[in-house]
Amino acid sequence: MASLALRTAAFLNIKKAISRPVVRCMATAKEGGGIPETFEHATGLEKKELEAIRAGNLDPFDLQVKHCAPGTRDAPIEVPSVFEKRVVGCICEEEMTHVNWFNLYSGDPQRCDCGHWFQLKKREPIQ
Ligand SMILES: [Zn+2]
Incomplete structure (x- = not known):
């Protein structure tokens, strides 16, 4: 029985340690008025891509299929x-x-x- 009580106390301490960051994250979301959007969560290259799309460049990495006239040696x-x-x-x-x-x-x-x-x-x- 004593060992069960110790395990329970240890589990509660672990659960308390794990749940703290979640509570902080939820508090941050509440301060902004809701759940943060993808743009607010994005970092690095993804953030740059989303900023370019917002600025009007819908294909910032030039990945879309392009239909072109046949290229020649002088006008490739x-x-x-x-x-x-x-x-x-x-x-x-x-x-x-x-x-x-x-x-x-x-x-x-x-x-x-x-x-x-x-x-x-x-x-x-x-x-
Ligand atoms: Zn070809």
Whole structure:
């Protein structure tokens, strides 16, 4: 019986220690008037992404599919990147059932197997 009482007391101490941060978190949410939104919780790169979206840039990492006119050697399709290379997928023809993936490196324009030309365009990362 004594051991049961000790275990219960130890469990209550642990439960009290664990529940304190939760109570503090709930108190902070109450001060703001409700449950914090995703933007308020976000940090780091996610916060920068959400700030860019709020500023009007709906594709801050240039991940959306772009439909472009065929690129030529003199006027290649520009692919933005913050790195020295980027993986590009080309749907060479409308009826294709697969995507032709290749690495696009900075420097001279590169040609896809279908004949479309691409060139990496260096851009600054979101701030
Ligand atoms: Zn292609």
